[in-house]
Amino acid sequence: MNIFALFEARVREALEALTRAGRLPEGLDLGRVVVEPPRDSSHGDLATNAALVLAKEARTNSKALGEALAAELAADPRVVAASVAGPGFINLRLAPAAFHDVLRAALADPDGFGRARMQGGPVNIEYVSANPTGPMHVGHGRGAVFGDALASLLVAAGRQVTREYYINDAGAQVDVLARSAYQRYREALGLPFAIGEGLYPGDYLKPVGAALAAAHGRALLDRPEAEWLPTVRETAVAMMMEAIRGDLAAIGIRHDVFFSERTLTDSGAVAALLDDLRARGLVYEGRLPPPKGQVSEEWEDREQTLFRTKEFGDDTDRPLLKSDGSYTYFANDIAYHRAKYLAGATELIDVLGADHGGYVKRMQAAVKAVSDGKAALDVKLCQLVRLLRAGEPVKMSKRSGEFVTLRDVIDEVGRDAIRFMMLYRKNDATLDFDLAKVVEQSKDNPVFYVQYAHARARSVQRQAREAFPEADLSPDALLREADLGLLADPGEAEMMRLVAQYPRVVEAAAAAHEPHRIAFHLYETAAALHSFWNKGKDLPQLRFVNANDRKSSWARLALVEAVRGTLAAGLGVLGVSAPDEMR
Incomplete structure (x- = not known):
């Protein structure tokens, strides 16, 4: 369920109503009309640019069109308030029931929630x-x-x-690779060898030389380069690709x-x-x-x-x-x-x-x-990645002879840290990757912060099973029994708002080819859950699980499950694990 798509359709219906009433001309181009979160959440839950983008074509004042459109939208029972800001932006504040519908959709179809049906070919x-x-x-x-x-x-x-x-x-670089590997072949046979200028240094070609020696013995030594080059090139490329496939598998790339x-x-x-x-x-x-x-x-x-x-x-x-x-x-x-x-x-x-x-x-x-x-x-x-450790540049790898290998970094910090941090900055911005920072267990480490939110949601569920040992706490049971009208705290409203935004974030990120938007949204969602958890430390009545208040516990468990599902789905898109526990 994409609440933004639903209200975009509702805006189009309102525009059609104004057209039927003769207040707008027929045939307006609605392709630029969008419904999105307002820049400032204090202005409302949704905003539309309809009046701004249609006023000129409709030959009317954008403010006047905004007022007319806001009046149409205000008649929707899901809308608490519709107001016009500036030259014609319309901000909508929704009734809590609209977000309750989103939570129900997330609980009813956790695998499908957030998935879109964008048009387009292969x-x-x-x-x-x-x-x-x-x-x-x-x-x-x-x-x-x-x-x-x-x-x-x-x-x-x-x-x-x-x-x-x-x-x-097929380029000259693989011929250079073959000549470099040939020197390692000579080395494997115990013969003099030289990694001359222009050849590839580093120890990674030693296994290639050993493989050539094992397969061909000394047979390649007496042949001219034109004869041995294709054989050595084929072996070297195959072994390099095998190594590359191994590195890709280690970071979850397919x-x-x-x-x-x-x-x-x-x-x-x-x-x-x-x-x-x-x-x-x-x-x-x-x-x-x-x-x-x-x-x-x-x-x-x-x-x-x-x-x-x-x-x-x-x-x-x-x-x-x-x-x-x-x-x-x-x-x-x-x-x-x-x-x-x-x-x-x-x-x-x-x-x-x-x-x-x-x-x-x-x-x-x-x-x-x-x-x-x-x-x-x-x-x-x-853009480039600047590899640091505690703020200092990291020196080259002995194995490559020229740079720090990806496998070195995977072995040191793990695939989750690499994947999340590579995506927590837009692709065209230079990235500072600090090996010390990405393993810190703090709010300043985004991957830890998001994964910890998922683990914390799981811990809430474990607490609930201890408090209500006989209860069915499955999503289906929560969907049937939870009174979502009890979710009245601003912190709960914030979490519902972020769950509702997730399907739109997926669609917008896919349209823009910008996966970093998912990472940003996950961090914001994690922050909302952590914030409410901390409020519960000081205010027992706001704790997610209260053994003496089954009704509020059930409503919050439904909310936590929807938040957890959003975190798991987003981490899945990024290829990062969603742990149930963190040590």
Whole structure:
């Protein structure tokens, strides 16, 4: 049950009534009308912008339209007061019974409460896609957690989602990986080896060298590089991907598809793309001006095979072939996104590091071109993670030789802390991740604070079973017996308001592709429960369980169960556990 969607429908009904009465013209565009929480909760429970966005089209004063609409809405028995603020915002204060209906819905269908039925075709979300050249680092972890949570959020909103990982196994970097692994192969055989400039350092390739030695003995030593390189590359990429899959599993990340870049060229998909673009007149031979700031002597002025991306919103046309005749990375990327579209996805989401900002326009233009405008691409950029310990930067990992690995952090603080804290800040903002702070048991540690609220709700239920050992305390029994009209304290009203907001938060977060909204709402909900618990310490009549007052206990148990269910559902979307107890 989404109380905001219900009242949005009620606002539309009120507008239709005003139209029938001749006070509004017919055919108004209601697409911009929303019902949302007011910025200041003291103004009411709901607010609508209807009068503001329709006044100009209706050729009337927004304040006057607001007054007329408020009068229509005030007639609803669920509305206690409807008032107009400023130039026409309408604030609604609801009767407690409206929130009681929400609690009943949450208790009656705990698994379905908060789930939406958003419209839209299949979604493909690509995330992580770390080069298989070494261990995953914390920056990869942020994109991984963000992408996984966004996928879960979209599923909760009713979308069909494919989770995809793009294996970059066709570029020069995997040849460097193979050469690095070959040196570890020599090391495993007890021969002189050298990790020269440009090769990958760190100990993580030692197992690859050992595996090559076990499989091939000394057979690769006498072959020229052109012969041993493919064998070593295949083994190294496979073992790196196995390690990456292990790291992802340790943090609860899963994918439906692992797509190999190499298959694009091997299958002829890139060649087919170029043939299709040529047939549509979207490829031509031409010259490009040097990029802004480029020293002219460094610019190679030559005729190139260019894609008309500028026609689809890019800043300039883009080359598809290198000077040696091989495909550009951009050509491969277009073929890859075309493959997603041909597989049925109409909404594509790429989760990338912040250093890919220049990639966005060109790729959005390419998706628009290859799908004839039938698919759209949203690129979510994840900013850097600054890893700290008690405020001090953390030094590099010995295993990677260059950075702190994601597995190191998982082993130290656990997956829940990593996942929640990665999502407790918007993806495009730099994140300070302090290893000491995220394991603190305090209000300043959001993951502990939210999980403790869920555990506290469970402890309330255990207390109730001790106080009322013969009673049925199941959600169904609470639904039948609880007198929700007894929930009259402002703290109880606040918890009901937050439970009622949860379905809208899910829908809005999914529409905006912003899972951090779920984390924020969970923290606010946890704060409300903790606050009421603390009030009960000083005022016994406000305790959740009172053995001498069964009726108020039953009503509060129903409320606690609804709050707990909301916390569990939200933590589930984020991929964070909802513990029953915390030590």
